[in-house]
Amino acid sequence: EDQVTQSPEALRLQEGESSSLNCSYTVSGLRGLFWYRQDPGKGPEFLFTLYSAGEEKEKERLKATLTKKESFLHITAPKPEDSATYLCAVYRAAGNKLTFGGGTRVLVKP
């Protein structure tokens, strides 16, 4: 059975204090790993898709990386508007569905 574990559950940062979020996964036949941002009371907003180990993608202050066992979401010099819950999810060849991790709630204080 697919398993996706995110850590930490919650992260409090000062503005400008860079940090990394972890997403470790156990899945056979990984086709893609997704990162989403979710604001309170909203649906998830797509950030990145990573397809193979060694791949990296960047968007503004966010950078996602992927290995064979885990993915990291690096937040560089975060701003208060980066406060949100960050979700990772895996997609494998069979099943046609995403399996989500528990999420990391990030709070960036000014």
Added chain:
Amino acid sequence: GAVVSQHPSRVICKSGTSVKIECRSLDFQATTMFWYRQFPKQSLMLMATSNEGSKATYEQGVEKDKFLINHASLTLSTLTVTSAHPEDSSFYICSARDFGQGALGYTFGSGTRLTVV
């Protein structure tokens, strides 16, 4: 980009009544849509996969008779919570795949906050 519209955003209903939630793909055709449930400070749990023109596929532990799914067209799926009870209060989110974009990515609706009183 692909847009998924979900309605209503909030609904309050009395215990024992039924509530219908709509999920529409606005600029693409979605043969497959997904319904998730999210409790406070928890992640998304897949409830069912909605297939256009056929029966939905429910995840283990999800009551088919309580959560009725209809996917009558390529742009609309509905979730009806029947005989709702306070424990059904949750945040419901739909998602759709735009196969036309050739990506594995999914687009999510903005969610529906259901409160059963």
